[in-house]
Amino acid sequence: MKYFALLPAAALFSVTAAPAANPLTPSQILAAAPAGDWADVPAENLLVMDLAGGGRVAIELAPDFAPVHIANIRTLTRAAWFDGTSINRVQDNYVTQWGDATERKQLSIGTVAKPPAEYERPVAGTGFAALPYRDAYAPQVGHAKGWPAASDGKAAWLTHCYGMVGVGRNLAPDTGTGAELYTVIGHAPRHLDRNIAVVGRVVEGIEKLSALPRGTEALGVYARPDQRLPIGSIKLASDMPAAERPAFQVLRQGSPSFTAWVKARANRQDDFFILPAGAADICNLQAPVRRKP
Amino acid sequence: MKYFALLPAAALFSVTAAPAANPLTPSQILAAAPAGDWADVPAENLLVMDLAGGGRVAIELAPDFAPVHIANIRTLTRAAWFDGTSINRVQDNYVTQWGDATERKQLSIGTVAKPPAEYERPVAGTGFAALPYRDAYAPQVGHAKGWPAASDGKAAWLTHCYGMVGVGRNLAPDTGTGAELYTVIGHAPRHLDRNIAVVGRVVEGIEKLSALPRGTEALGVYARPDQRLPIGSIKLASDMPAAERPAFQVLRQGSPSFTAWVKARANRQDDFFILPAGAADICNLQAPVRRKP
Numbered sequence: 001m002k003y004f005a006l007l008p009a010a011a012l013f014s015v016t017a018a019p020a021a022n023p024l025t026p027s028q029i030l031a032a033a034p035a036g037d038w039a040d041v042p043a044e045n046l047l048v049m050d051l052a053g054g055g056r057v058a059i060e061l062a063p064d065f066a067p068v069h070i071a072n073i074r075t076l077t078r079a080a081w082f083d084g085t086s087i088n089r090v091q092d093n094y095v096t097q098w099g100d101a102t103e104r105k106q107l108s109i110g111t112v113a114k115p116p117a118e119y120e121r122p123v124a125g126t127g128f129a130a131l132p133y134r135d136a137y138a139p140q141v142g143h144a145k146g147w148p149a150a151s152d153g154k155a156a157w158l159t160h161c162y163g164m165v166g167v168g169r170n171l172a173p174d175t176g177t178g179a180e181l182y183t184v185i186g187h188a189p190r191h192l193d194r195n196i197a198v199v200g201r202v203v204e205g206i207e208k209l210s211a212l213p214r215g216t217e218a219l220g221v222y223a224r225p226d227q228r229l230p231i232g233s234i235k236l237a238s239d240m241p242a243a244e245r246p247a248f249q250v251l252r253q254g255s256p257s258f259t260a261w262v263k264a265r266a267n268r269q270d271d272f273f274i275l276p277a278g279a280a281d282i283c284n285l286q287a288p289v290r291r292k293p
Numbered sequence: 294m295k296y297f298a299l300l301p302a303a304a305l306f307s308v309t310a311a312p313a314a315n316p317l318t319p320s321q322i323l324a325a326a327p328a329g330d331w332a333d334v335p336a337e338n339l340l341v342m343d344l345a346g347g348g349r350v351a352i353e354l355a356p357d358f359a360p361v362h363i364a365n366i367r368t369l370t371r372a373a374w375f376d377g378t379s380i381n382r383v384q385d386n387y388v389t390q391w392g393d394a395t396e397r398k399q400l401s402i403g404t405v406a407k408p409p410a411e412y413e414r415p416v417a418g419t420g421f422a423a424l425p426y427r428d429a430y431a432p433q434v435g436h437a438k439g440w441p442a443a444s445d446g447k448a449a450w451l452t453h454c455y456g457m458v459g460v461g462r463n464l465a466p467d468t469g470t471g472a473e474l475y476t477v478i479g480h481a482p483r484h485l486d487r488n489i490a491v492v493g494r495v496v497e498g499i500e501k502l503s504a505l506p507r508g509t510e511a512l513g514v515y516a517r518p519d520q521r522l523p524i525g526s527i528k529l530a531s532d533m534p535a536a537e538r539p540a541f542q543v544l545r546q547g548s549p550s551f552t553a554w555v556k557a558r559a560n561r562q563d564d565f566f567i568l569p570a571g572a573a574d575i576c577n578l579q580a581p582v583r584r585k586p
Contacts, residue, residue, distance in 0.1 A: 002396075002461035002473045092500045093455050103295075119567070134427040136574045162386050162480045168295035171564050180295045187455045187480050187576050191561055194568045207385045207507045210479075214500045268484055271464050274412070275487045281429045281574075283480045 026264045030288055033257035038249035039146065040292060041203065046237035047077060048246060049098075049205075051087075052230035057205035058237075058246055059165055059183075060289075064126065064145050065158050066118040066197045069167050072111040072178035073199065077234050079109050081179070086228035087212065091220025093186030096209040097168055098231060099179050107179055117175050119194045120157040128156045129254065133266070133279040137190045141282040146253045147201070148282045150193060158198035161188045161283035163206050167197040185210040188283040203248050203289045247292035261288065319557045323581055326550035331542035332439070333585060334496065339530035340370065341539060342391075342498075344380075345523035350498035351530075351539055352458055352476075353582075357419065357438050358451050359411035359490045362460050365404040365471035366492060370527050372402050374472070379521035380505065384513025386479030389502040390461055391524060392472050400470055410468050412487045413450040421449045422547065426559070426572040430483045434575040439546045440494070441575045443486060451491035454481045454576035456499050460490040478503040481576040496541050496582045540585035554581065 024032070047059040063070045076082060082099070089097040107113070126144035128151050135141040138150030141159065148159045158164065165183045169176030175197055183202050202209070212229065215222040222228050237245045251258045266280040317325070340352040356363045369375060375392070382390040400406070419437035421444050428434040431443030434452065441452045451457065458476045462469030468490055476495050495502070505522065508515040515521050530538045544551050559573040 002463050002467075002469060090504075092503055117567070133429045136426045136428060136572045137570050170295050172567050174295075176295060188574070189577070190574060191558075191566075191570045191577070193570070195566050210385055211383075211504055211507055213504055265484075273484075273488050274410070274465050277430045277484045277486070279429045281481070281483060284482070284484070 023267075023269045024260070024264060025268075025270045026261055029257055029261045029264055030251070030290075033251065033255075037252050037255035037257040038290065039252040041248040041250060041289075043238035043245055043247070044074075044236060045200075046203075046246070046248065047073070047200070047234055048237055048240065049082075049234045050232040051208060052232040055205065055208040056246075057208050058203050058248065059200050060203045060248070060250075061200040062145075062147055062158060062198065065121055065147070066167070066199045068112055068115040069118055069176070069178045069197045069199050072115060073181075074236060075110050076107075076179060077236050078239065080233065081105065081107075081109065082231055082234040084230065086230050087209070088215075088228050089182070089219060089221045090185070090209075090212045090214050092214045094184070094189060094220065095182040096185050096212060097180060097182035099168065099181060101225070101228060105179070107177055111177055111179075113177065114173075115175050115177065115197070117173070118197045120155040123151045123154060123156040126156045127253065131262070131282065131285070133281075135282060137193060143253045143285075143287065146250050146287050148286050150282070157194050159188065159282055160184055160190050160192045160196075160198065161201075161286055162186070163202040163286070164198055165200040165202065166192065167199055169196065183209055188281075201286070203250075204246070204291075249290055249292050251288045253287065258287070316560075316562045317553070317557060318561075318563045319554055322550055322554045322557055323544070323583075326544065326548075326554075330545050330548035330550040331583065332545040334541040334543060334582075336531035336538055336540070337367075337529060338493075339496075339539070339541065340366070340493070340527055341530055341533065342375075342527045343525040344501060345525040348498065348501040349539075350501050351496050351541065352493050353496045353541070353543075354493040355438075355440055355451060355491065358414055358440070359460070359492045361405055361408040362411055362469070362471045362490045362492050365408060366474075367529060368403050369400075369472060370529050371532065373526065374398065374400075374402065375524055375527040377523065379523050380502070381508075381521050382475070382512060382514045383478070383502075383505045383507050385507045387477070387482060387513065388475040389478050389505060390473060390475035392461065392474060394518070394521060398472070400472055404470055404472075406470065407466075408468050408470065408490070410466070411490045413448040416444045416447060416449040419449045420546065424555070424575065424578070426574070428575060430486060436546045436578075436580065439543050439580050441579050443575070450487050452481065452575055453477055453483050453485045453489075453491065454494075454579055455479070456495040456579070457491055458493040458495065459485065460492055462489060476502055481574075483576075494579070496543075497539070497584075542583055542585050544581045546580065551580070
């Protein structure tokens with residue numbers, strides 16, 4: 001079986017030992033990254049979704065970008081509001097969406113009914129670092145607080161990459177409450193950028209959402225209620241007993257390993273590649289995440 | 294249930310009746326496209342894959358871009374070589390791959406053992422029309438003979454977008470025979486452009502390949518042979534009885550409807566959108582395909 005894009009069989013070697021003629025692959029850079037180049041995901045920013053039929057999805061929240069929506073999500077989560085709701089929509093090459101399909105479940109439990117349009121924020125304070133690569137949708141793309149982001153020099157916003165999580169809404173000025181969420185399971189629908197509140201990203205278990213049967217109704221909605229996939233519970237990791245919490249780390253934006261990893265991803269040098277691109281799309285440069293060792 | 298990116302409830306109206314303040318949505322443009330704006334997919338360019346467990350996938354071949362690999366694929370198909378092989382690898386946000394997992398099946402049935410590296414071709418003769426949008430990977434992106442493509446002004450090549458089909462290979466100078474194929478099921482891995490032979494695109498049934506369980510071995514390979522999904526048969530539509538052939542049409546590159554559709558996709562104006570992007574990624578502008586009416 002041919003694997004294309006196969007990593008070379010060469011054994012891992014450390015950064016210092018690497019001869020210039022054999023630059024490290026992205027995987028080798030991650031394997032060699034020192035502990036200090038990884039940053040913990042705070043437990044209060046980690047949602048843990050357990051599907052009723054088995055399977056766990058972990059989502060990191062981005063409170064620096066959509067604080068009111070995320071406050072709503074935390075409130076709903078702490079009230080066990082999502083428990084017993086379901087995955088209702090799976091549209092191929094687009095999104096998987098979950099929440100209360102009926103929109104009848106009581107929301108007035110301390111949530112903000114009409115959050116502001118948290119579609120962008122001032123770039124100042126985000127640590128936005130632009131990449132030197134072109135982008136179809138924005139003047140600049142890069143990373144901000146570890147997130148894939150774009151900027152026009154004044155504002156910054158999160159980009160709709162694979163695995164990013166956003167807030168379902170109806171027509172403007174509705175911004176959604178956070179009671180219906182979706183994640184991207186296809187090519188980045190970047191036309192949604194700045195039109196919707198992006199609240200986080202799936203850091204583990206995306207395949208529990210991306211490999212589901214596609215809905216056959218318009219927009220991938222499941223045709224029958226019994227096709228919906230029940231959600232057992234969604235919890236904040238910080239509310240789980242310490243021993244039960246999953247814990248993750250993100251490669252620290254701006255660390256030597258992060259910088260080397262971005263460069264290596266954009267200039268693939270392993271034996272498989274004939275012609276490295278010399279650049280990459282921001283959605284192919286999402287910060288690596290790992291289980292905390 | 295909130296649908297975001299929902300099409301507006303407004304009824305379809307014809308192009309001529311559309312008031313300037315209400316430009317047509319992409320869907321409305323397709324619905325209004327005259328028959329002459331659609332081009333038939335030739336039956337000799339259409340692969341029909343029937344999975345043993347049910348489900349059909351239709352693939353359009355691109356002989357203008359990888360003629361030797363495609364001649365191999367046609368030869369293997371006509372010899373029923375793929376029948377009884379399987380889907381062996383499903384890697385999340387990357388590819389689904391099929392063929393002879395053992396690499397032991399006899400290939401010397403008239404195929405070219407070592408095809409040339411058909412990774413690009415002269416741009417002349419492709420009808421390449423550049424879009425005015427930036428791209429991370431190539432100086433220009435646009436469409437060539439209806440395919441998503443890129444160019445540096447001299448050469449043109451097909452881009453690794455969602456649903457595009459390529460030829461698995463080992464390390465260079467191996468280019469693969471065409472006996473192992475994959476399709477993209479995630480964000481476009483454009484770093485593979487010009488490193489691999491792209492031979493076509495899935496025009497129907499991508500969800501039969503994208504919603505499969507992910508393989509748990511490295512690179513998404515299924516851990517056990519019994520997890521592989523058997524392929525009943527792959528046939529060329531031109532070898533099927535006329536009454537049984539599926540038939541497709543692609544929106545004709547350069548037609549008024551195509552031009553309007555691209556513009557509308559890049560400038561979403563329906564009631565959902567607050568801020569149209571004014572541009573789009575080439576992989577969000579793949580030519581629409583429909584069943585031939």
